[in-house]
Amino acid sequence: MDECSPSNGGQELGNTQWRPRELAFRPYSLQNEAQSLRVVVRKSLVARLTKDMVETYQICNPQFKFSEDLNPKRYLTTPSIGVLNDGYDNANSDLILSVNYALVNLETHRRYIVKDVLGHGTFGQVARCLDVETNSFVAVKIIKNQPAYYQQALVEVSILTTLNRKYDPEDKHHIVRIYDYFVHQRHLCICFELLDKNLYELVKINQFKGLSLSIVQLFSKQILRGLALLKDAGIIHCDLKPENILLCTSVKPAEIKIIDFGSACMEDRTVYSYIQSRYYRSPEVLLGYQYSTAIDMWSFGCIVAELFLGLPLFPGASEFDLLRRMIQILGRQPPDYVLKEAKNTSKFFKCVGSVHNMENDEVAMDGRSAYQPLTEIDYEARHEMKKPLIAKEYFNQKTLEAIVTNYPYKKNLTKEDITRESQIRLALVDFLKGLVEFDPAKRWSPFQASKHPFVT
Numbered sequence: 001m002d003e004c005s006p007s008n009g010g011q012e013l014g015n016t017q018w019r020p021r022e023l024a025f026r027p028y029s030l031q032n033e034a035q036s037l038r039v040v041v042r043k044s045l046v047a048r049l050t051k052d053m054v055e056t057y058q059i060c061n062p063q064f065k066f067s068e069d070l071n072p073k074r075y076l077t078t079p080s081i082g083v084l085n086d087g088y089d090n091a092n093s094d095l096i097l098s099v100n101y102a103l104v105n106l107e108t109h110r111r112y113i114v115k116d117v118l119g120h121g122t123f124g125q126v127a128r129c130l131d132v133e134t135n136s137f138v139a140v141k142i143i144k145n146q147p148a149y150y151q152q153a154l155v156e157v158s159i160l161t162t163l164n165r166k167y168d169p170e171d172k173h174h175i176v177r178i179y180d181y182f183v184h185q186r187h188l189c190i191c192f193e194l195l196d197k198n199l200y201e202l203v204k205i206n207q208f209k210g211l212s213l214s215i216v217q218l219f220s221k222q223i224l225r226g227l228a229l230l231k232d233a234g235i236i237h238c239d240l241k242p243e244n245i246l247l248c249t250s251v252k253p254a255e256i257k258i259i260d261f262g263s264a265c266m267e268d269r270t271v272y273s274y275i276q277s278r279y280y281r282s283p284e285v286l287l288g289y290q291y292s293t294a295i296d297m298w299s300f301g302c303i304v305a306e307l308f309l310g311l312p313l314f315p316g317a318s319e320f321d322l323l324r325r326m327i328q329i330l331g332r333q334p335p336d337y338v339l340k341e342a343k344n345t346s347k348f349f350k351c352v353g354s355v356h357n358m359e360n361d362e363v364a365m366d367g368r369s370a371y372q373p374l375t376e377i378d379y380e381a382r383h384e385m386k387k388p389l390i391a392k393e394y395f396n397q398k399t400l401e402a403i404v405t406n407y408p409y410k411k412n413l414t415k416e417d418i419t420r421e422s423q424i425r426l427a428l429v430d431f432l433k434g435l436v437e438f439d440p441a442k443r444w445s446p447f448q449a450s451k452h453p454f455v456t
């Protein structure tokens with residue numbers, strides 16, 4: 001019972017004369033104490049008129065009744081007009097979610113109460129939900145009600161279940177855990193462990209200045225452990241990017257997990273050619289060449305560079321721009337044996353010499369490539385006079401080494417700190433060169449990369 005409760009000497013809330021009885025008798029000399037009491041009273045009033053509103057009303061009027069069912073719905077999905085699936089789905093085939101909506105696994109009767117939305121993606125919405133059985137929060141991905149998304153999401157369930165149970169039962173490889181899956185109102189719902197911010201958000205919070213080298217090293221090690229597991233399992237993630245690497249909410253400091261296996265595939269079933277987000281797209285995918293788990297290692301290299309620089313290494317506004325940046329920053333081009341076989345070579349290169357028998361050779365016999373990258377003018381001529389989209393340059397330096405070594409040092413570093421960091425930066429350049437390697441056959445595997453001094 002507190003000092004403003006009517007039975008504690010205060011008067012009813014409806015009375016405009018109401019004030020706590022004790023304050024009325026305070027002598028002038030105790031003004032300060034009275035002041036602090038008034039704050040307590042005010043706080044208490046705020047609580048009574050907000051979180052304890054129902055109780056307060058019931059004190060004023062014992063007949064007062066309240067039911068949550070009569071609350072207006074707080075929609076979390078936009079648009080929130082039900083036009084498909086008997087009114088359950090909006091025009092985008094997304095289930096219309098509102099606060100406290102219950103997702104139910106009808107087989108086990110397990111209920112997940114939606115609290116808010118964590119993100120949207122191609123496949124649907126991800127909601128933070130209360131798992132009623134364990135009284136803990138989880139993330140539930142609610143897939144759009146469309147057969148293609150449903151089928152692909154089943155692949156995500158199957159791949160993650162295998163990875164979690166068969167390859168990583170002890171949860172040591174930084175891959176998100178899947179807890180449950182079920183169909184609710186024709187939507188496949190996948191329940192995951194709840195994670196925190198993604199690495200893009202983290203870099204953004206840091207005002208795109210790049211993270212400290214020790215954090216970059218720590219995250220690199222963890223992502224490599226995940227990629228080593230994927231390679232062992234013969235699985236390609238196909239969409240590795242900072243947005244798909246999330247910090248853990250757990251007590252462990254700076255632990256991360258890889259999410260979104262919605263585009264993943266088995267290494268022996270590489271059916272799709274339009275995969276990977278553009279900035280993190282490997283040269284072999286861009287060129288339409290056969291691909292393997294090595295494409296994830298390319299994306300990994302792009303992510304490590306971005307964590308250090310705060311900005312993407314290859315922010316191509318178009319595929320033409322992307323390849324142009326890769327060639328400029330790496331100071332070379334894809335090997336001729338790839339260009340000879342790839343489906344899209346003519347989109348980006350012109351043939352300027354005969355291609356000899358160049359199996360695994362980087363360049364033709366005379367030391368020069370048989371292919372030359374198209375200039376912007378060549379590109380326009382080949383593509384119905386359409387100019388290729390080119391974004392602005394972020395870095396003053398042109399090569400990978402110059403970009404990393406000349407990146408501004410953090411303020412207040414001692415001379416010794418700078419000397420030490422410059423050594424680690426050289427190791428970083430060498431590490432990145434093994435990852436953003438044009439030749440997929442020469443690009444490092446997770447095992448090779450994990451032996452590099454940058455992460456050991």
Ligand SMILES: Nc1ncnc2c1ncn2[C@@H]1O[C@H](COP(=O)(O)OP(=O)(O)OP(=O)(O)O)[C@@H](O)[C@H]1O
Nearest residue numbers: 118119121122123124126139192193194195260262
């Ligand atoms: N386990 C999780 N914990 C917390 N947030 C999550 C979790 N999984 C996903 N999210 C949030 O939801 C967003 C979308 O999730 P996800 O990438 O799996 O969906 P998607 O439809 O496959 O997206 P995309 O279009 O990028 O492929 C993520 O960027 C993240 O912000």
